[in-house]
Amino acid sequence: MPDTQAPPPVTVTLKAGPTGPGSIDDFELFYARRALDRFRTLLGRQGLLDLLATDIEEGNAFLRESARTSEGVFKSGTTVLATKGLTSGAFLAWMDEAFAGDESALLAAHPEHYAMGTDSIGARVVENIGPHVCSFYMGGWGTDALSWAADVDELLPESEFPRKMSSNLFLADGTVVGRALIQFGDTPDGFTANLTVYFPVTCPDEVLDHHLRHYAVEFRNWIVAAAAAHT
Template sequence: MSESRAVGIVADIGGRRVERDEVLAWEDRRIDAAAKKLGVPAPGSGSVDERREELLRTKLDLGAAEVRARLARNVRWADRIARTQARMSPRRRTSVVDLRVSAGTAAQFAAWFEAAAGSGDPVAMLRACPDHFDFGVGERGQEVLETTGGSPLASSFLVDYDDVSSLVTVADTAFPHQVAGVARSRNGSPIGGVRHQFRDTSNGFHARLTVEFPLPTLPTMVAAHRWHLACEFSNWTEATTTGAAQ
């Protein structure tokens, strides 16, 4: 696969330089997996961009209530597992990816992401990754329904961007902009969190993206989530720096 992109984005995944094409190939495979999980036909042949938009339309046409109904059993089991794992230990495993983007600024992207996460419009969130199924905003924070990492289950959780009390990832002073918050299960128990940090470079910005999982989470699942992070943030940065974000 060789895609011509308007913005250069290079990922560091597990200490390996990963070009945009490789992340797009991962996304293309996950489009099929997400369609199967929803019980809908996979988008037809075409570019990743075309298939991404077709899957987005399918999710929007189904509507949040139907999507949640189809994934309800997944969510029940995933919630039980996450709460059990979190009770076993306060320690965490972290999934970390670095992205270097050849356009835009750290402040602009961080501000856009905060606004998008706090918005009731799910389109930008759903478009970013095939494994995103529903997003909303409630009293306790951002409501997320997605498949994380290499999990066979879709999970539903909350991200409270007003609380960083249980995060184990320390803020790096070299990154002046960040978006961070505690992830909670459906009953409010802390089960992880995020600390995404951003700084300017000579031609764009550098994003250090971190998701915390309960320590008992399988290392293979945590490692697999790095591709999820690379996919969603590459799509978001590409959209925001080219003016295509909605």
């Protein structure tokens, strides 16, 4: 019988050369971020939006159709992050400042952030939802949970997670295509973040799972940026 066992994976280990710390993966991430920042800067906000116009149209059509076929029913997933060395209050204060006008800090948190800011409709976000580039708005965002969030299963005790923020996610034509509920609770050495997203129930599961990964990347990087600003 022929041997059908797959060969072992090829591995490459850095033995010598660079004087600074880090792995090859760390080096690649640094250069990828630097290249991305260069293209964002050269294109500018409107240049990026113009470049992605067709992708956004297709992505929003996907969300609109998902909302139509789901008839107001959503499914959810939650990413949980544990932070040490920073309080939730310090982090949220930094976030408030960033959302008030520091778009570059918001965009830097994820490679698939393309625009974040406020226009005539409200707080606009252009980013990937799964494989789709979408442009949507966050509405009703605030410290008081919206009516839909008052009795959801994901709502955590006020005593442990006193800082709560919720929002509908909607397209420019008003179609609600998702929801977000984020909750923060301090711990003896930092805080815990529970980050819940809701998508129309007919969305593929991989769209939901990818957004849970998206949450992990963007909030980790925002927390690290807040900590750097806090010191």
